Amino acid sequence: MALHFELVTPTKLVRTDDVYMVVVPGSEGEFGVLEGHAPVMSTITDGALKVYKTEGATPEEIRIQGGFAEVGDSGLTVLAEQVVD
Amino acid sequence: MASLKELKGRINSVTSTQKITKAKQMVAAAKLRKAQANAEAARPYAERMANVMASLAGKVSGKENAPKLLSGTGSDQVHLLVVANSDKGLCGAFNANIVKAALSTARELTAQGKTVQFYLIGRKGRAVIRRNYPKAIMAQFDTTEVREPGYAEAEKIAEELVKLYEDGKFDVAHLFYSKFRSALLQEPTEQQIIPAPAPEGGDTASQAAVEYEPDEEEILAELLPRYLKTQIFGALLENAASEQGASMTAMDNATRNAGELIQKLTIQYNRSRQAAITTELIEIIAGAEAL
Numbered sequence: 001m002a003l004h005f006e007l008v009t010p011t012k013l014v015r016t017d018d019v020y021m022v023v024v025p026g027s028e029g030e031f032g033v034l035e036g037h038a039p040v041m042s043t044i045t046d047g048a049l050k051v052y053k054t055e056g057a058t059p060e061e062i063r064i065q066g067g068f069a070e071v072g073d074s075g076l077t078v079l080a081e082q083v084v085d
Numbered sequence: 086m087a088s089l090k091e092l093k094g095r096i097n098s099v100t101s102t103q104k105i106t107k108a109k110q111m112v113a114a115a116k117l118r119k120a121q122a123n124a125e126a127a128r129p130y131a132e133r134m135a136n137v138m139a140s141l142a143g144k145v146s147g148k149e150n151a152p153k154l155l156s157g158t159g160s161d162q163v164h165l166l167v168v169a170n171s172d173k174g175l176c177g178a179f180n181a182n183i184v185k186a187a188l189s190t191a192r193e194l195t196a197q198g199k200t201v202q203f204y205l206i207g208r209k210g211r212a213v214i215r216r217n218y219p220k221a222i223m224a225q226f227d228t229t230e231v232r233e234p235g236y237a238e239a240e241k242i243a244e245e246l247v248k249l250y251e252d253g254k255f256d257v258a259h260l261f262y263s264k265f266r267s268a269l270l271q272e273p274t275e276q277q278i279i280p281a282p283a284p285e286g287g288d289t290a291s292q293a294a295v296e297y298e299p300d301e302e303e304i305l306a307e308l309l310p311r312y313l314k315t316q317i318f319g320a321l322l323e324n325a326a327s328e329q330g331a332s333m334t335a336m337d338n339a340t341r342n343a344g345e346l347i348q349k350l351t352i353q354y355n356r357s358r359q360a361a362i363t364t365e366l367i368e369i370i371a372g373a374e375a376l
Binding site: 008009010012013023026027028038040041042043056067068070072077079081 | 125129130131133134137141222235236239295296297298299303304307308311314315318369
Protein backbone atom coordinates (compact mmCIF):
# COMPACT_ATOMS: atom_id res chain seq x y z
CA MET A 1 0.00 0.00 0.00
CA ALA A 2 2.11 2.82 -1.16
CA LEU A 3 1.60 5.92 -3.20
CA HIS A 4 4.06 6.61 -5.93
CA PHE A 5 5.10 10.21 -5.57
CA GLU A 6 7.18 12.30 -7.92
CA LEU A 7 8.29 15.88 -7.50
CA VAL A 8 9.70 17.50 -10.62
CA THR A 9 11.05 21.00 -11.22
CA PRO A 10 12.18 22.39 -14.58
CA THR A 11 15.80 21.81 -13.69
CA LYS A 12 15.59 18.32 -12.25
CA LEU A 13 13.67 15.41 -10.91
CA VAL A 14 13.74 16.25 -7.22
CA ARG A 15 12.18 13.14 -5.77
CA THR A 16 10.68 9.90 -6.79
CA ASP A 17 9.58 7.74 -3.95
CA ASP A 18 6.91 5.42 -2.59
CA VAL A 19 5.20 7.06 0.35
CA TYR A 20 2.06 6.65 2.41
CA MET A 21 0.39 10.01 1.90
CA VAL A 22 1.14 13.45 0.52
CA VAL A 23 -0.79 16.60 1.43
CA VAL A 24 -0.78 19.02 -1.50
CA PRO A 25 -1.44 22.77 -1.14
CA GLY A 26 -4.00 23.02 -3.96
CA SER A 27 -5.21 26.43 -5.06
CA GLU A 28 -8.69 25.56 -3.86
CA GLY A 29 -7.58 24.08 -0.58
CA GLU A 30 -5.18 21.47 0.68
CA PHE A 31 -5.88 17.90 -0.19
CA GLY A 32 -4.32 14.66 0.90
CA VAL A 33 -3.50 11.97 -1.61
CA LEU A 34 -3.41 8.35 -0.62
CA GLU A 35 -2.94 5.37 -2.84
CA GLY A 36 -5.87 4.77 -5.17
CA HIS A 37 -6.96 8.42 -5.21
CA ALA A 38 -9.30 9.34 -8.03
CA PRO A 39 -7.61 11.14 -10.96
CA VAL A 40 -7.31 14.84 -10.20
CA MET A 41 -5.54 17.71 -11.84
CA SER A 42 -5.05 20.83 -9.78
CA THR A 43 -3.02 23.98 -9.72
CA ILE A 44 -1.09 24.58 -6.51
CA THR A 45 -0.26 27.65 -4.52
CA ASP A 46 3.03 28.47 -2.85
CA GLY A 47 3.20 26.33 0.23
CA ALA A 48 4.51 23.16 1.73
CA LEU A 49 4.04 19.64 0.51
CA LYS A 50 3.65 17.33 3.46
CA VAL A 51 5.05 13.93 2.79
CA TYR A 52 4.05 11.13 5.18
CA LYS A 53 6.49 8.33 4.70
CA THR A 54 4.40 5.89 6.73
CA GLU A 55 1.07 6.07 8.49
CA GLY A 56 1.28 8.32 11.55
CA ALA A 57 4.84 9.38 10.85
CA THR A 58 5.85 13.01 11.25
CA PRO A 59 5.45 14.66 7.89
CA GLU A 60 8.42 15.88 5.94
CA GLU A 61 7.80 19.32 4.50
CA ILE A 62 8.98 20.44 1.11
CA ARG A 63 8.30 24.06 0.30
CA ILE A 64 7.37 24.63 -3.31
CA GLN A 65 6.28 27.52 -5.46
CA GLY A 66 3.63 27.42 -8.13
CA GLY A 67 2.85 24.56 -10.40
CA PHE A 68 0.54 21.61 -10.82
CA ALA A 69 -0.35 18.40 -9.14
CA GLU A 70 -1.63 15.49 -11.11
CA VAL A 71 -3.00 12.28 -9.73
CA GLY A 72 -3.29 9.47 -12.21
CA ASP A 73 -2.90 5.73 -12.43
CA SER A 74 0.82 6.04 -11.92
CA GLY A 75 0.51 7.99 -8.68
CA LEU A 76 0.99 11.61 -7.78
CA THR A 77 3.12 13.90 -9.91
CA VAL A 78 3.86 17.40 -8.69
CA LEU A 79 5.23 19.77 -11.30
CA ALA A 80 6.57 22.64 -9.24
CA GLU A 81 8.08 25.80 -10.58
CA GLN A 82 10.62 25.91 -7.81
CA VAL A 83 11.61 24.09 -4.66
CA VAL A 84 12.68 26.33 -1.80
CA ASP A 85 15.32 24.95 0.48
CA MET B 86 62.43 31.55 -49.30
CA ALA B 87 61.69 32.76 -45.82
CA SER B 88 64.64 33.38 -43.59
CA LEU B 89 65.43 31.14 -40.64
CA LYS B 90 64.35 33.77 -38.17
CA GLU B 91 61.04 34.30 -39.91
CA LEU B 92 60.33 30.58 -39.94
CA LYS B 93 61.15 30.30 -36.27
CA GLY B 94 58.75 33.13 -35.50
CA ARG B 95 55.97 31.47 -37.44
CA ILE B 96 56.50 28.15 -35.72
CA ASN B 97 56.31 29.88 -32.37
CA SER B 98 53.14 31.73 -33.22
CA VAL B 99 51.39 28.61 -34.52
CA THR B 100 52.46 26.74 -31.40
CA SER B 101 50.86 29.30 -29.15
CA THR B 102 47.69 29.26 -31.25
CA GLN B 103 47.62 25.51 -30.85
CA LYS B 104 47.91 25.89 -27.11
CA ILE B 105 44.88 28.14 -27.08
CA THR B 106 42.75 25.88 -29.23
CA LYS B 107 43.74 22.88 -27.18
CA ALA B 108 42.80 24.61 -23.95
CA LYS B 109 39.47 25.73 -25.42
CA GLN B 110 38.81 22.19 -26.57
CA MET B 111 39.36 20.79 -23.11
CA VAL B 112 37.21 23.47 -21.53
CA ALA B 113 34.45 22.71 -24.03
CA ALA B 114 34.68 19.00 -23.28
CA ALA B 115 34.26 19.63 -19.57
CA LYS B 116 31.42 22.08 -20.10
CA LEU B 117 29.74 19.76 -22.55
CA ARG B 118 29.44 17.08 -19.92
CA LYS B 119 27.76 19.50 -17.58
CA ALA B 120 25.49 20.95 -20.23
CA GLN B 121 24.45 17.48 -21.27
CA ALA B 122 23.67 16.54 -17.68
CA ASN B 123 21.58 19.71 -17.34
CA ALA B 124 19.68 18.94 -20.51
CA GLU B 125 18.97 15.43 -19.30
CA ALA B 126 17.86 16.61 -15.87
CA ALA B 127 15.29 18.89 -17.45
CA ARG B 128 13.75 16.17 -19.56
CA PRO B 129 11.38 14.57 -17.01
CA TYR B 130 9.66 17.90 -16.37
CA ALA B 131 9.27 18.62 -20.06
CA GLU B 132 7.87 15.17 -20.72
CA ARG B 133 5.31 15.34 -17.96
CA MET B 134 4.38 18.83 -18.96
CA ALA B 135 3.81 17.68 -22.52
CA ASN B 136 1.62 14.83 -21.28
CA VAL B 137 -0.54 17.13 -19.23
CA MET B 138 -0.76 19.59 -22.11
CA ALA B 139 -1.78 16.86 -24.52
CA SER B 140 -4.61 15.63 -22.36
CA LEU B 141 -5.88 19.13 -21.61
CA ALA B 142 -5.50 20.61 -25.06
CA GLY B 143 -7.59 17.83 -26.57
CA LYS B 144 -10.47 18.75 -24.31
CA VAL B 145 -10.42 22.50 -24.68
CA SER B 146 -9.23 23.13 -28.22
CA GLY B 147 -12.64 22.69 -29.80
CA LYS B 148 -14.32 25.25 -27.58
CA GLU B 149 -14.86 28.87 -28.49
CA ASN B 150 -13.27 30.40 -25.45
CA ALA B 151 -10.03 28.47 -25.79
CA PRO B 152 -7.05 30.62 -24.77
CA LYS B 153 -5.38 32.58 -27.52
CA LEU B 154 -2.01 31.03 -26.82
CA LEU B 155 -3.50 27.74 -27.92
CA SER B 156 -5.92 28.66 -30.67
CA GLY B 157 -4.03 31.56 -32.25
CA THR B 158 -5.20 35.05 -33.09
CA GLY B 159 -7.13 33.92 -36.13
CA SER B 160 -4.62 35.37 -38.59
CA ASP B 161 -1.07 34.48 -39.50
CA GLN B 162 0.17 37.68 -41.03
CA VAL B 163 3.01 38.62 -38.70
CA HIS B 164 5.57 35.96 -37.90
CA LEU B 165 8.05 36.34 -35.10
CA LEU B 166 11.26 34.37 -35.43
CA VAL B 167 12.89 33.78 -32.08
CA VAL B 168 16.52 33.00 -32.78
CA ALA B 169 18.62 31.58 -29.97
CA ASN B 170 22.36 31.97 -30.45
CA SER B 171 25.36 31.81 -28.18
CA ASP B 172 27.31 34.74 -26.79
CA LYS B 173 30.74 33.47 -27.66
CA GLY B 174 32.38 32.40 -30.82
CA LEU B 175 35.04 29.73 -31.37
CA CYS B 176 32.39 27.13 -31.94
CA GLY B 177 32.58 26.45 -35.65
CA ALA B 178 29.47 26.89 -37.73
CA PHE B 179 27.15 26.61 -34.74
CA ASN B 180 25.73 30.12 -34.85
CA ALA B 181 25.94 30.38 -38.61
CA ASN B 182 23.78 27.27 -39.02
CA ILE B 183 21.03 28.55 -36.75
CA VAL B 184 21.02 31.94 -38.45
CA LYS B 185 20.97 30.30 -41.85
CA ALA B 186 17.92 28.24 -40.91
CA ALA B 187 16.17 31.33 -39.58
CA LEU B 188 16.96 33.41 -42.63
CA SER B 189 15.76 30.75 -45.05
CA THR B 190 12.44 30.54 -43.20
CA ALA B 191 12.28 34.33 -43.20
CA ARG B 192 12.75 34.42 -46.95
CA GLU B 193 10.06 31.80 -47.46
CA LEU B 194 7.60 33.72 -45.31
CA THR B 195 8.39 37.00 -47.03
CA ALA B 196 7.84 35.34 -50.39
CA GLN B 197 4.39 34.35 -49.17
CA GLY B 198 3.69 37.98 -48.39
CA LYS B 199 3.94 37.68 -44.60
CA THR B 200 5.63 40.14 -42.32
CA VAL B 201 8.69 38.82 -40.53
CA GLN B 202 10.03 40.07 -37.23
CA PHE B 203 12.96 38.85 -35.18
CA TYR B 204 13.52 38.31 -31.49
CA LEU B 205 17.14 37.56 -30.79
CA ILE B 206 18.57 35.69 -27.86
CA GLY B 207 22.33 35.81 -27.44
CA ARG B 208 24.92 38.12 -28.93
CA LYS B 209 26.09 36.21 -31.99
CA GLY B 210 24.15 36.30 -35.19
CA ARG B 211 22.81 39.78 -34.60
CA ALA B 212 25.03 41.37 -37.21
CA VAL B 213 24.01 38.97 -39.97
CA ILE B 214 20.32 39.29 -39.29
CA ARG B 215 20.58 43.04 -39.00
CA ARG B 216 22.30 43.21 -42.35
CA ASN B 217 19.62 41.10 -44.05
CA TYR B 218 16.58 42.53 -42.28
CA PRO B 219 17.64 45.92 -40.96
CA LYS B 220 14.27 46.97 -39.61
CA ALA B 221 12.80 43.67 -38.56
CA ILE B 222 14.49 43.17 -35.19
CA MET B 223 11.75 43.59 -32.64
CA ALA B 224 13.73 42.93 -29.51
CA GLN B 225 16.88 41.35 -28.20
CA PHE B 226 17.45 39.39 -25.09
CA ASP B 227 20.84 39.80 -23.54
CA THR B 228 22.40 36.71 -22.03
CA THR B 229 25.94 38.02 -21.77
CA GLU B 230 25.67 38.68 -18.06
CA VAL B 231 24.73 35.20 -17.00
CA ARG B 232 27.11 32.36 -17.16
CA GLU B 233 24.70 29.87 -18.61
CA PRO B 234 21.11 30.56 -19.54
CA GLY B 235 18.85 28.96 -16.97
CA TYR B 236 15.21 28.79 -16.09
CA ALA B 237 15.13 32.39 -14.88
CA GLU B 238 16.13 33.58 -18.35
CA ALA B 239 13.63 31.28 -20.04
CA GLU B 240 10.98 32.71 -17.76
CA LYS B 241 11.82 36.28 -18.71
CA ILE B 242 11.90 35.50 -22.40
CA ALA B 243 8.56 33.70 -22.22
CA GLU B 244 6.98 36.56 -20.30
CA GLU B 245 8.20 39.08 -22.84
CA LEU B 246 6.92 36.96 -25.68
CA VAL B 247 3.51 36.51 -24.09
CA LYS B 248 3.30 40.25 -23.52
CA LEU B 249 4.20 41.03 -27.13
CA TYR B 250 1.69 38.44 -28.23
CA GLU B 251 -1.07 39.89 -26.10
CA ASP B 252 -0.30 43.36 -27.43
CA GLY B 253 -0.95 41.96 -30.87
CA LYS B 254 2.61 42.47 -32.10
CA PHE B 255 2.71 39.12 -33.84
CA ASP B 256 0.50 36.15 -34.69
CA VAL B 257 2.83 33.20 -34.91
CA ALA B 258 6.18 32.60 -33.21
CA HIS B 259 8.83 30.16 -34.32
CA LEU B 260 11.80 29.25 -32.21
CA PHE B 261 15.17 28.51 -33.78
CA TYR B 262 17.82 26.67 -31.86
CA SER B 263 20.25 23.86 -32.29
CA LYS B 264 19.25 20.41 -31.18
CA PHE B 265 21.99 18.40 -29.58
CA ARG B 266 22.36 15.02 -31.26
CA SER B 267 25.96 14.26 -30.34
CA ALA B 268 29.23 16.09 -29.86
CA LEU B 269 29.74 15.81 -33.60
CA LEU B 270 26.25 16.55 -34.79
CA GLN B 271 24.02 19.48 -33.93
CA GLU B 272 20.85 20.07 -35.83
CA PRO B 273 19.45 23.53 -36.38
CA THR B 274 15.80 23.14 -35.51
CA GLU B 275 12.68 25.17 -36.03
CA GLN B 276 9.77 24.83 -33.68
CA GLN B 277 6.50 26.67 -33.54
CA ILE B 278 5.86 27.88 -30.00
CA ILE B 279 2.95 30.28 -30.33
CA PRO B 280 0.19 29.29 -30.79
CA ALA B 281 1.21 26.19 -28.94
CA PRO B 282 0.90 23.10 -31.10
CA ALA B 283 -0.82 20.39 -29.09
CA PRO B 284 1.70 17.72 -28.22
CA GLU B 285 0.92 14.30 -29.52
CA GLY B 286 0.55 11.11 -27.60
CA GLY B 287 -1.93 12.33 -25.03
CA ASP B 288 -3.99 9.31 -24.28
CA THR B 289 -7.37 10.74 -23.55
CA ALA B 290 -9.18 7.51 -22.93
CA SER B 291 -7.70 6.66 -19.57
CA GLN B 292 -7.99 10.20 -18.29
CA ALA B 293 -11.62 10.63 -19.15
CA ALA B 294 -12.67 10.84 -15.52
CA VAL B 295 -10.09 13.33 -14.32
CA GLU B 296 -11.41 15.96 -11.98
CA TYR B 297 -10.12 19.46 -12.53
CA GLU B 298 -9.56 21.96 -9.80
CA PRO B 299 -10.26 24.77 -10.80
CA ASP B 300 -11.83 23.98 -14.19
CA GLU B 301 -10.05 23.04 -17.41
CA GLU B 302 -9.94 26.54 -18.86
CA GLU B 303 -8.34 28.09 -15.83
CA ILE B 304 -5.78 25.36 -15.53
CA LEU B 305 -4.99 25.66 -19.19
CA ALA B 306 -4.64 29.42 -18.91
CA GLU B 307 -2.02 28.89 -16.25
CA LEU B 308 -0.44 25.94 -17.93
CA LEU B 309 0.19 27.53 -21.32
CA PRO B 310 2.70 30.21 -20.26
CA ARG B 311 4.44 27.58 -18.22
CA TYR B 312 4.52 25.23 -21.15
CA LEU B 313 6.09 28.00 -23.21
CA LYS B 314 8.72 28.55 -20.54
CA THR B 315 9.51 24.87 -20.47
CA GLN B 316 9.96 24.79 -24.22
CA ILE B 317 12.21 27.83 -24.26
CA PHE B 318 14.17 26.47 -21.33
CA GLY B 319 14.59 23.16 -23.13
CA ALA B 320 15.77 24.98 -26.24
CA LEU B 321 18.29 27.02 -24.25
CA LEU B 322 19.69 23.89 -22.67
CA GLU B 323 19.92 22.07 -25.99
CA ASN B 324 21.61 25.13 -27.40
CA ALA B 325 24.14 25.24 -24.56
CA ALA B 326 25.03 21.59 -25.07
CA SER B 327 25.22 22.04 -28.83
CA GLU B 328 27.46 25.07 -28.49
CA GLN B 329 29.94 23.15 -26.38
CA GLY B 330 29.77 20.17 -28.72
CA ALA B 331 30.37 22.34 -31.77
CA SER B 332 33.13 24.17 -29.99
CA MET B 333 34.83 20.95 -29.03
CA THR B 334 34.76 19.64 -32.60
CA ALA B 335 35.90 22.92 -34.09
CA MET B 336 38.76 23.25 -31.64
CA ASP B 337 39.79 19.66 -32.16
CA ASN B 338 40.08 20.36 -35.88
CA ALA B 339 41.96 23.58 -35.25
CA THR B 340 44.42 21.84 -32.96
CA ARG B 341 45.03 19.15 -35.55
CA ASN B 342 45.51 21.70 -38.33
CA ALA B 343 47.96 23.65 -36.20
CA GLY B 344 49.88 20.42 -35.57
CA GLU B 345 50.14 19.76 -39.30
CA LEU B 346 51.25 23.30 -39.98
CA ILE B 347 53.92 23.11 -37.29
CA GLN B 348 55.22 19.89 -38.80
CA LYS B 349 55.42 21.41 -42.26
CA LEU B 350 57.12 24.55 -40.99
CA THR B 351 59.60 22.55 -38.95
CA ILE B 352 60.62 20.52 -41.99
CA GLN B 353 61.04 23.70 -43.98
CA TYR B 354 63.05 25.24 -41.15
CA ASN B 355 65.40 22.26 -40.92
CA ARG B 356 65.89 22.20 -44.68
CA SER B 357 66.85 25.85 -44.83
CA ARG B 358 69.13 25.42 -41.84
CA GLN B 359 70.87 22.53 -43.60
CA ALA B 360 71.11 24.51 -46.83
CA ALA B 361 72.70 27.38 -44.92
CA ILE B 362 75.25 25.08 -43.31
CA THR B 363 76.07 23.48 -46.66
CA THR B 364 76.60 26.87 -48.27
CA GLU B 365 78.85 27.91 -45.42
CA LEU B 366 80.91 24.72 -45.75
CA ILE B 367 81.25 25.16 -49.49
CA GLU B 368 82.46 28.70 -48.92
CA ILE B 369 85.07 27.59 -46.37
CA ILE B 370 86.30 24.73 -48.54
CA ALA B 371 86.43 26.93 -51.61
CA GLY B 372 88.35 29.51 -49.61
CA ALA B 373 90.84 26.90 -48.34
CA GLU B 374 91.39 25.53 -51.84
CA ALA B 375 92.07 28.97 -53.23
CA LEU B 376 95.03 29.42 -50.89
